[in-house]
Amino acid sequence: MLKKRLIFTLLYSKGSFMLSRNFRLQRVGNADWLNRNYNFSTIATSIDELIILNTERAEDGTTLSHEKFLSDVEKVTKGCFMPLALGGGLTSVDQIPQLMQSGADKIVVNTALFRNAEFVRAAVAKYGSQCVVASIDYRHTQDGFEIYTACGSERVEGEFTDLLAYVADLGVGEIYLNSMDKDGTGQGYWMDVLDQISAIEHLPVIMAGGAGNFEHLMEGLGSANIDAVATANLFNFVGDGLPKAREKLLAHDQNLARW
């Protein structure tokens, strides 16, 4: 049986890794700093998958220093032996080989889902659905769930469930559901969103935004609708926080890989 996954997401911009709270970014340090202060290599041995997103954007929404991003990715992942997903401002299939040369097994697309569907379809056609992760940033309002793109700055018009159906129809391999309201708060995942995702129930769902402790990861993994739980919070899982959380999840019979 396939295992569920514990995923760490690193946010990157202009040579530094970032912490995010409700999508406001705060610089924490470069790759060396990450290893020195957060013992990233320990975190890296406790996860099933690593996602690194470049959050830097030019005015037109594309990323500027792609080469710098990729060389920093290579630096931080040199001692990492798990699948890697890279993304942030991708606009063309031509960018994918370069990402793969830097170790990417998958790409993550967000804004392109709604602005550049041809690119997403072409990426799926060329590299397969397992290669393309659709990242959905959502907010919870009185009227229901709303989807945002462009690093959370632009609302996408339409009903939440219709938009999810549209994204699934692009052929993507999995869905990364990130709550902007919970992002960086450490208050736990927005589990209610699971009532609204029947349109994507045939796809693996990665829950993101809000994990602050072991219980939150446990709650996420305990749901039959969730295939993976992600955290981007370096502070909440600092030091041996994540290895300890993983051990506890396994001790509680969560279906995670053992090594």
Added chain:
Amino acid sequence: MTVVSIVDYGVGNLRSVINALEHIGAQAELVSDPVALRKSGKLLLPGVGSYRIAMEQFQASGLADTLMERVTQDQIPMLGICVGMQLMTEHGTEDGGAPGLGLVPGVIDKFDADTMKAKGLKVPHVGFNTVRPKSGSLLFKDLGDGIDVYFTHSFRLASTGDDHVGALCNYGVDFVAAVEHEHVVATQFHPEKSQANGLAILRNFMDNF
């Protein structure tokens, strides 16, 4: 530890596998011409993408005949990974089909869509899954009887000769997750993406073959 020669016939990203080998203290070199391949003492055959295209590229590289000679006549150890393992079989049906190297009995075919659908399983098979090594396996030495490793594939080796099975995995049905026959070994999964388990398997390849 001896040097391991990674057969470089122009497919995919070799960085991860080089990083993993260096991490366990092995010396990895890329080999892209037959002359260099003649000096190799240990081979690693990588591969990604379509079986047919990978095979065509491998044949065109001029490395395939030399590799066969080194493995069958000189009996040097080799490890195939993912499509590298698939190329070692007799035939692959993917993308119009192509003959393989014939080092390993069996045919590479797609997971049966109807069977998988009926079981609610997705193809490709992507993620960590448990493999069951044969008893006495040297590739999985000291790793226990159920080891979690990372897969990403749609095609698989359904069965092979009993004396060629290294490990089985169940994904709706059993398939061959690893081959181990004398000095010829291969994994459908990616040891270089399988955390400490994968590193231990690579170390076993370096130490025990």
